Amino acid sequence: PTPLRLGVIPGDGIGPEVVAEGLKVLDAVLGGAAVETTHYDLGARRWHATGETLPDAVMEELRGYDALLLGAVGDPGVPSGVLERGLLLKLRFAFDHYVNLRPSRLYPGVASPLAAPGDVDFVVVREGTEGPYTGNGGVLRAGTPAEVATEVSVNTAYGVERVVRDAFDRARSRRGHLTLVHKTNVLSHAGRLWQRTVAAVGQEFADVRVDYLHVDAATIFLVTDPARFDVIVTDNLFGDILTDLAAAVTGGIGLAASGNVNAAGTAPSMFEPVHGSAPDIAGQQKADPTATVLSVAMLLEHVGRVDEARRVEAAVEADLAERGDRVRSTAQVGDAIAARLA
Amino acid sequence: PTPLRLGVIPGDGIGPEVVAEGLKVLDAVLGGAAVETTHYDLGARRWHATGETLPDAVMEELRGYDALLLGAVGDPGVPSGVLERGLLLKLRFAFDHYVNLRPSRLYPGVASPLAAPGDVDFVVVREGTEGPYTGNGGVLRAGTPAEVATEVSVNTAYGVERVVRDAFDRARSRRGHLTLVHKTNVLSHAGRLWQRTVAAVGQEFADVRVDYLHVDAATIFLVTDPARFDVIVTDNLFGDILTDLAAAVTGGIGLAASGNVNAAGTAPSMFEPVHGSAPDIAGQQKADPTATVLSVAMLLEHVGRVDEARRVEAAVEADLAERGDRVRSTAQVGDAIAARLA
């Protein structure tokens, strides 16, 4: 079979360390010859050196891969927003990653901050290309006492329909339960669009039970009864907030995987741990690569290697079950998971 | 002394039940003659009967009170947004309730869903009159495949500065620690205004330590280390989300009090439990009136009756410490708290 062609952006901080383990596990499950990786030096280091975030030529090259793997980008020396807008969100928007997929599962053996979390296994389908993330809005009279700053959340029937449809599909192949999360009682322009769309698409999914929660109420259930959720569909910003909370509830950001998926297949999808670059522990082999390894499993599933995806997940699950309080280096965790796949 | 003049909006669902207990406790601590209450029939019942949400004449009457007490409004028969926009938010905006004050304290004896919550005692200062709550935005081509719906978050230097200043003041009289929560790396137009304002006002508060967290990260800390917070200042929507989560972490929405405060004193402030009208348990004496009683304590503090406020809080604290799993009616809880004030 033709090898899987991956564009890899290790990024900054702990990014390179966790990506190395993700690729180690990928090699172990596919066999080295079955993967071709090309590394791209993008992120804070490059920005400091050249002022570049994502040159057009690099973006076009990235477009040619079967999928992308990203570690984490950013360091405290880069002004807030520069790499987010110029690199991470630029990739999500340019490659039309409209399904930002974030599973939350409490694996056996993993400690939750909740006293009685129950059997937690849900996935958040976060819209990835519009909402409050468009950068629309602006500033009038910046820096004066008369300043006005606006942020415009842009929501289209086109954008909402495709992500809602994807979420219904996933609910159908899971436990048949979809929860729309929004704030329709206040953000009623966008809220009505989301609710109308869920109602309309739901006509085609009579086997899927549909619930609605305001985003504030959803955060309550995420700590009092997270096991109630199967698939959550929500907008870009609510999804950002809920998935960090969901990660915390299911053992922390060190385990949370994500996929920025272009489900139409018109550009490569990108897989990345939900965590950031954690500059405070960078280069010390302290980071947990599990989130990246699970992101690799999502990548495998996305490119149709479903068996291999399940094997990686099973290896992670087995490792987590025996992990306990042991302190291991980033590489040791990667080695242990890879060894289970040999 | 002249009696305290209160406008009371019991509202719908459990609203009237919990408000009755709040007023019972108020009578107990002040003595009946010291309070004059006028009840207003506003909410779902009135809307169903007359189509009115908040007639102008009623609003002008409400403007004349020393403070307002609200139970909860809404029932499933009212379309989402009608009472929120037409009554609750209308009052908050018309009476310029720019400090939406929401304390979170884990009282001794109260169970948290967290396994190890620690010593939680913080207050969220939520901006109450702008941000994504203005209703700005609109819909183009509603109901068609080409629909575009926008929500505009409006943030002004005027609005941000006054709430940030209030939050610094509160931090100074508490443990001297202020955390700004926003999403500056994505919502950078508004984010920069908030950050610049906190930096500028902070110059006058050298004794207050200032932190910043993205809203997604803040939700993580609210479940992994809520004791780290003292005062959080944030925008209207982030504040809505964080305070429901904070309520859940500190024993649930049945205990969460709030004040919609016009700190400039140009219109009456309004105090209300964070919970809603809970139509499923309405009229059954099942609702916990504690959130309303604690809102009454906030009301007392606001009108300068600080000793009485502290006495109500102490009575609640004592009741909570002995509460355990006992099942009591709404009135029994109110009676027990009132009895401690006799």
Ligand SMILES: CC(C)[C@H](C(=O)O)[C@@H](O)C(=O)O
């Ligand atoms: C870094 C930031 C732009 C990003 C987001 O807000 O989407 C991150 O928080 C995430 O969830 O992937």
Ligand SMILES: CC(C)[C@H](C(=O)O)[C@@H](O)C(=O)O
């Ligand atoms: C009912 C709703 C409009 C309100 C809000 O969003 O502010 C409520 O959730 C609250 O927190 O008081």
